[in-house]
Amino acid sequence: MEQWLEIRKSGRFDEIGKKFDVDEVVARVIRNRDVIEEKDIQNYLYGTLDSMGKPDLLKDAAKAADILQQKIKEQKKIRIIGDYDIDGIMSTYILLSAIRHLGGVADTELPDRIKDGYGVNEQLIEQAISDGVDTIITCDNGIAAKKELESAKEKGLTVIVTDHHEIPFEETNGSKKYRIPQVDAVVDPKQKDCTYPYKEICGAVVAWKVIQLLYRKMNEKTDAVEAFMEYAAFATVGDVMDLRDENRTLVKEGLKHLNQTTNLGLKALIRENQLEDTTIKAYHIGFILAPCLNASGKLDTAKRALALLRAKTERE
Numbered sequence: 001m002e003q004w005l006e007i008r009k010s011g012r013f014d015e016i017g018k019k020f021d022v023d024e025v026v027a028r029v030i031r032n033r034d035v036i037e038e039k040d041i042q043n044y045l046y047g048t049l050d051s052m053g054k055p056d057l058l059k060d061a062a063k064a065a066d067i068l069q070q071k072i073k074e075q076k077k078i079r080i081i082g083d084y085d086i087d088g089i090m091s092t093y094i095l096l097s098a099i100r101h102l103g104g105v106a107d108t109e110l111p112d113r114i115k116d117g118y119g120v121n122e123q124l125i126e127q128a129i130s131d132g133v134d135t136i137i138t139c140d141n142g143i144a145a146k147k148e149l150e151s152a153k154e155k156g157l158t159v160i161v162t163d164h165h166e167i168p169f170e171e172t173n174g175s176k177k178y179r180i181p182q183v184d185a186v187v188d189p190k191q192k193d194c195t196y197p198y199k200e201i202c203g204a205v206v207a208w209k210v211i212q213l214l215y216r217k218m219n220e221k222t223d224a225v226e227a228f229m230e231y232a233a234f235a236t237v238g239d240v241m242d243l244r245d246e247n248r249t250l251v252k253e254g255l256k257h258l259n260q261t262t263n264l265g266l267k268a269l270i271r272e273n274q275l276e277d278t279t280i281k282a283y284h285i286g287f288i289l290a291p292c293l294n295a296s297g298k299l300d301t302a303k304r305a306l307a308l309l310r311a312k313t314e315r316e
Contacts, residue, residue, distance in 0.1 A: 009028075009031050009032050011027070011028070011031040011036075013027040013028050013031065014027075016030070016031070016041065019038075020041055020042065020045055020046075022045065030044060030045075033244070035244070040245075043245065043249070044244070044245075044248060047245075047246070047248060047249035047252070048249065048253075049225065049249065049250075049253055051246070051249060052198075052246040052249060052250065053196050053197045053198055053209075053246060055209035055210065055212045055213050056213060057194075057195045057196045057197065058187050058189060058194060058196045058206065058209055058210075059186070059187065059188075059189075059191050059193060059194035059195065059196070060185040060186050060187045061187045061209055061210050061213055062213055063184070063185040064137075064160045064162065064184075064185040064187050064210050064213075065210055065213035065214040065216075065217050066217065067135070067158060067160060067184055067185060068099065068104070068135075068137070068160070068210075068214050069214060069217050069218055071104065071134065071135050071158070072099065072102050072103055072104035072218070075104075075105050076105065076134035076135055076158075077105050077106075077107075077131070077132055077133045077134050077135070078099060078104055078105060078106040078107075078133070078134065078135045078136075078137060079106070079107055079108070079109060079128050079131070079133040079135070079136050079137070080092050080095045080096055080099075080106060080107070080108045080109070080137050080138075080139060081108075081109050081110075081111070081120055081124060081136060081137070081138045081139070081141070081142070082108065082109075082110050082138075082139050082140055082141070082302075082306075083110070083111070083118065083119070083139070083140040083141045083203070083302075084110055084111060084112070084113050084297030084298075084301075084302035085140070085238075085239070085294055085297060085302070086234070086235055086238035086239060086290045086293050086294050086305075087140045087164075087202045087203045087204055087235045087238065087239040088110065088139065088140040088141065088203065088302065089110070089235075089293055089297070089302055089305045089306055089309070090204040090231045090232070090234055090235035090238075090309075091139030091140045091162070091203045091204040091206075091207040091235065092108050092110060092139055092306060093231055093306060093309045093310070094139075094204060094207045094208055094211060094228045094231055094232070095137060095139055095162075095207050095210075095211065096108050096310075097227075097228070097310075098211040098214065098215070098224065098227075098228070101220075101222065102214070102215075102218055102220060108306065109124055109127070109128075110297070110301065110302040110303050110306060111124065112301060113297055113298065118141065119138075119141040119142065119144060119145050119148075120136075120138060120141065120142060120145040120148045120149060120152075121145075121148060122148055122151065125148060125151060125152045125155070125157070128152070128157065129155060129156075129157065133157065134157065134158060135157065135158040135159070135160065136149075136152060136157055136158070136159050136160070137159075137160040137161075137162065138159075138160070138161050138162060138163065139162045139163070139203055139204075139206070139207045140162075140163060140164070140202070140203030140204070140207075141163060141165075141203075142161035142162070142163045142181065142186075143161060143163040143165050143166075143167060143168070143180070143181070143186070143188050143190075144165065144168050145181065146168070146179050146180070146181045146182075149161065149181040149183050150181055150182055150183065152183075153182070153183050153184070158184050159181070159183035159184050160183070160184055160185045160186075160187070161181055161183060161185065161186045161187065161188065162187045162188070162203065162206045162207050162210055163186075163187070163188045163203060163206065164188060164189060164190065164201055164202055164203045164205070164206050165188070165190065165203075166190050167179070167180060167188065167190050167191060167192075178191075178192065187206055187209075187210060188206070189201060189206065198245045198246050198247075200241060200242055200244070200245070200247065201236075201241070201246070201247065202232075202235050202236050202239045202241050203235070203239075204231060204232045204234075204235030204236070204239075205232045205235070205236065205247075205250065207232075208224070208228050208229075208231075208232040211224050211228060212224045212225060226257070229250070229253060229254045229257050230254045230255075230257035230258040230261060230263075230266075231309075232250060232254060233250050233251045233253070233254020233255060233257075233258065234254065234258065234285055234289075234290065236250055236251055236254075237251055237282045237285040237286050237290065238285055238286065238289075238290030238293070238294070240286070243282070251282055255280060255281065255282070258280050258285075259279060259280050263309060264311050264312070264313070264314060264316075265307075265308035265309045265310070265311045266289075266309065268308070268311070268314075269289055269292060269293075269308065270289070273288050273289065273292070275288070275289075293305040293308075
């Protein structure tokens with residue numbers, strides 16, 4: 001039998017409730033989640049997209065956008081290497097859709113869970129070279145592939161990493177030496193010298209932030225924030241990120257977009273799960289929709305899930 005314990009952290013819940021126009025019980029729940037400072041409570045309850053971290057605060061994000069801008073102009077072949085889970089699928093979709101929208105030449109590779117394993121390997125790099133690829137950009141992976149990506153760089157490829165995982169390190173006598181791939185750009189908020197204020201964003205959000213900068217640099221009229229918000233929010237819930245700080249705001253705003261989605265694949269997935277007449281909430285992403293997309297990478301290939309998102313017709 002499980003034993004349930006009620007958390008009772010101290011606080012002036014009546015005052016918090018009045019100040020922020022919420023019930024005292026809500027105030028207590030927020031305090032129990034260690035949201036204490038008034039600015040944090042304000043953001044937790046009423047955060048807006050303007051309160052989220054600026055993309056240029058991500059280390060190397062501007063550099064990555066500069067490289068992509070140049071490669072798009074030169075019509076160089078770009079290969080996006082994602083992951084086979086929901087975050088990798090959404091990251092890949094965001095990058096592919098954006099780069100192609102801007103006129104870039106881009107394709108994708110999603111590793112096979114059994115054949116390739118997680119992340120970039122030598123076989124994927126050799127295949128990219130054989131296919132005439134000029135630039136590799138990883139998403140939701142790459143930070144742990146130092147050897148492989150540095151090998152790709154030595155063989156003449158331009159390499160950009162976008163990831164959100166912890167930085168691998170070696171520890172000697174209590175001193176940590178971080179093993180960051182020495183490539184053209186590494187965008188990962190977990191880097192020690194990255195000034196991005198909130199570190200717990202998923203890979204799709206990292207990719208989304210880079211695309212925001214790229215759209216700005218290329219004077220694209222389409223709003224990258226609006227265009228890809230629902231996919232970043234979907235990945236945030238599906239990858240089980242903590243719904244605090246900007247993640248909470250992103251999901252709140254992203255759900256509004258998801259409930260009015262024009263993506264034929266997502267609409268079909270919602271319909272197939274008998275959710276057409278339901279207001280989609282985080283629960284539906286976490287326990288119904290995202291597991292369907294994750295299943296493609298477990299049972300067959302994540303390329304099926306990506307194809308679903310990219311479908312252009314109802315028949316498809």
